[in-house]
Amino acid sequence: MSDWAQLKQALISGDGEELCRRVRQTLDQGVSAKDILNQALIPAMDVVGERMENEDMFIPEVLMAAKAMSAAVEILKPLLAADDLSAAGKVVIGTVKGDLHDIGKNLVAMMMESAGFEVKDLGVDVAPETFVAAARDNGAQLVCLSALLTTTMPMMKETVAALESSGLRDKVKVMVGGAPVTRAFAASINADGYAPDAGSAAKLAKSLVQ
Numbered sequence: 001m002s003d004w005a006q007l008k009q010a011l012i013s014g015d016g017e018e019l020c021r022r023v024r025q026t027l028d029q030g031v032s033a034k035d036i037l038n039q040a041l042i043p044a045m046d047v048v049g050e051r052m053e054n055e056d057m058f059i060p061e062v063l064m065a066a067k068a069m070s071a072a073v074e075i076l077k078p079l080l081a082a083d084d085l086s087a088a089g090k091v092v093i094g095t096v097k098g099d100l101h102d103i104g105k106n107l108v109a110m111m112m113e114s115a116g117f118e119v120k121d122l123g124v125d126v127a128p129e130t131f132v133a134a135a136r137d138n139g140a141q142l143v144c145l146s147a148l149l150t151t152t153m154p155m156m157k158e159t160v161a162a163l164e165s166s167g168l169r170d171k172v173k174v175m176v177g178g179a180p181v182t183r184a185f186a187a188s189i190n191a192d193g194y195a196p197d198a199g200s201a202a203k204l205a206k207s208l209v210q
């Protein structure tokens with residue numbers, strides 16, 4: 001088995017200890033954190049998703065894989081820092097109400113921090129009014145909404161509506177993302193931006209708050 005295949009297998013089988021050991025070993029071989037994330041960890045989570053869909057993997061096993069992924073991401077975190085560390089602005093981020101998926105959102109938050117943003121992470125299952133209060137209390141320029149379920153995407157629209165009715169909408173930009181979210185959906189709910197992945201989210205954030 002190649003090194004990538006072994007890394008992926010450790011994640012898919014939810015063996016966090018083995019995964020972290022292999023991640024450290026791969027870093028020691030001079031492979032970049034970004035490559036480990038993009039060539040092994042994210043594709044392995046896609047396999048987990050496919051197996052979940054086909055009922056070859058069940059929630060407890062998926063949770064083990066997700067935990068292993070989070071532990072590996074913790075190792076990579078300091079190494080994924082972007083080049084520009086200027087104070088870029090204030091961001092409030094969360095996964096929308098009804099949705100408990102946080103791995104992608106955590107990666108986006110991490111890339112934004114690395115890009116110099118002050119990030120307030122509200123966690124998962126965040127209600128529209130919580131986003132509004134946090135944006136106001138933190139003086140955020142950008143509100144970032146993540147959703148992984150087609151059933152929770154409408155909550156993005158409700159969050160934008162809540163920002164509008166609170167009078168904050170013209171003071172903050174809204175960025176949306178997550179696997180089922182598209183540029184067209186973002187436009188349809190009057191969001192200011194959509195990013196397909198964590199790296200492009202940090203870049204887009206910079207251009208939105210300029």
Ligand code: B1M
Binds near residue numbers: 047048052149178195
């Ligand atoms: Co769930 N789940 N899950 N799950 N889960 C999906 C999303 C699913 C596609 C799996 C499948 O069936 N193939 C499916 C959704 C189907 C749909 O809606 N069309 C699904 C389902 C159905 C469910 C449950 C309903 C299952 C059930 O209970 N029967 C349930 C819902 C719970 C809830 O939220 N209320 C559920 C539960 C779970 C677990 C708790 C077991 C676990 C989550 C653990 C956790 O997050 N701490 C889990 C997992 C792990 C997944 C999969 C396998 C992996 C998600 C992930 O972490 N990907 C997922 C299948 C898949 O996506 N392949 C699946 C890796 C991550 C790095 O990618 O999150 O896409 P992603 O983030 C990317 C981009 O999307 C983007 O950048 C990130 C990094 O590049 N991005 C943004 C994300 N947010 C962004 C915000 C931005 C910009 C970019 O700007 C603000």
